[in-house]
Amino acid sequence: TQLLEQSPQFLSIQEGENLTVYCNSSSVFSSLQWYRQEPGEGPVLLVTVVTGGEVKKLKRLTFQFGDARKDSSLHITAAQPGDTGLYLCAGARSGGYQKVTFGTGTKLQVIP
Amino acid sequence: NAGVTQTPKFRILKIGQSMTLQCTQDMNHNYMYWYRQDPGMGLKLIYYSVGAGITDKGEVPNGYNVSRSTTEDFPLRLELAAPSQTSVYFCASTASGSFTYNEQFFGPGTRLTVL
Numbered sequence: 001t002q003l004l005e006q007s008p009q010f011l012s013i014q015e016g017e018n019l020t021v022y023c024n025s026s027s028v029f030s031s032l033q034w035y036r037q038e039p040g041e042g043p044v045l046l047v048t049v050v051t052g053g054e055v056k057k058l059k060r061l062t063f064q065f066g067d068a069r070k071d072s073s074l075h076i077t078a079a080q081p082g083d084t085g086l087y088l089c090a091g092a093r094s095g096g097y098q099k100v101t102f103g104t105g106t107k108l109q110v111i112p
Numbered sequence: 113n114a115g116v117t118q119t120p121k122f123r124i125l126k127i128g129q130s131m132t133l134q135c136t137q138d139m140n141h142n143y144m145y146w147y148r149q150d151p152g153m154g155l156k157l158i159y160y161s162v163g164a165g166i167t168d169k170g171e172v173p174n175g176y177n178v179s180r181s182t183t184e185d186f187p188l189r190l191e192l193a194a195p196s197q198t199s200v201y202f203c204a205s206t207a208s209g210s211f212t213y214n215e216q217f218f219g220p221g222t223r224l225t226v227l
Contacts, residue, residue: 009152031212042116042202042218043155050212088154092211097145098170100211102154 135203
C-alpha cells in the first residue's frame with residue numbers, strides 16, 4: 001500500500017496569515033491532485049500537477065510537485081475564512097483512478 | 113445538471129442488517145467509484161465500474177457488493193452490516209479512467225452508523 005502522509009493534520013490560523021500543507025510519500029507518482037472538502041460535502045478538485053518541479057497557481061493558492069514526484073505542497077497566501085475545509089492530496093502511479101491513493105487530510109480552520 | 117446524487121444522507125443500521133446506498137450521475141460518465149472515508153484515513157476505494165455491466169474491486173471490497181445495470185446508476189449493497197462499516201461513503205464519477213486528464217466529481221456522501 002502506498003502511503004501519502006499529510007502534515008499538519010490540523011491547522012487553525014487567523015485570517016490574513018500564510019500557511020503551507022505538505023503531502024509526502026516514499027513512492028513516485030505519475031501525477032498528483034489536490035482537493036478541498038467542506039463539511040457535509042464531497043471533495044472538489046483544485047488542481048492536478050503532472051511534471052516534477054511543476055508549480056501551479058490558483059489565485060492565492062500555490063501548488064508544487066516535488067522534483068522526484070514523491071511529494072507536493074500547497075501554500076495559501078493571506079488565508080480567508082472561505083479557505084476553511086479539509087484539504088486532501090491524491091496520487092496515481094499508473095494514471096488510472098483505480099490506482100489512486102488519497103492522503104490522510106489536513107483540516108484547516110481560518111478564524112476571522 | 114445535478115451532477116452526482118446520493119441517497120440517503122444519513123442512516124443508522126443494526127448489526128446484521130442490509131441496505132443499499134444509491135448513487136446516480138447525469139453527466140453520462142462511463143466511470144463510477146465508491147469510496148469510504150474514515151477519520152484521519154483519507155478515502156479508500158471500495159469498488160469501481162468502467163461502464164454498464166462492468167465492475168471491479170478496489171482496495172477494500174470485503175462486505176460490499178455493487179452492480180451497474182445503467183450508465184447513470186451505481187448502487188452499493190451492504191449485506192450484513194458490521195460496526196467496522198461505520199463510515200462516510202462517497203460515490204464519484206469521471207468521463208474516463210485517466211487520473212491526469214479527468215476531474216473526479218463526488219456526490220455529497222452518505223453517513224452510515226452501524227450499532
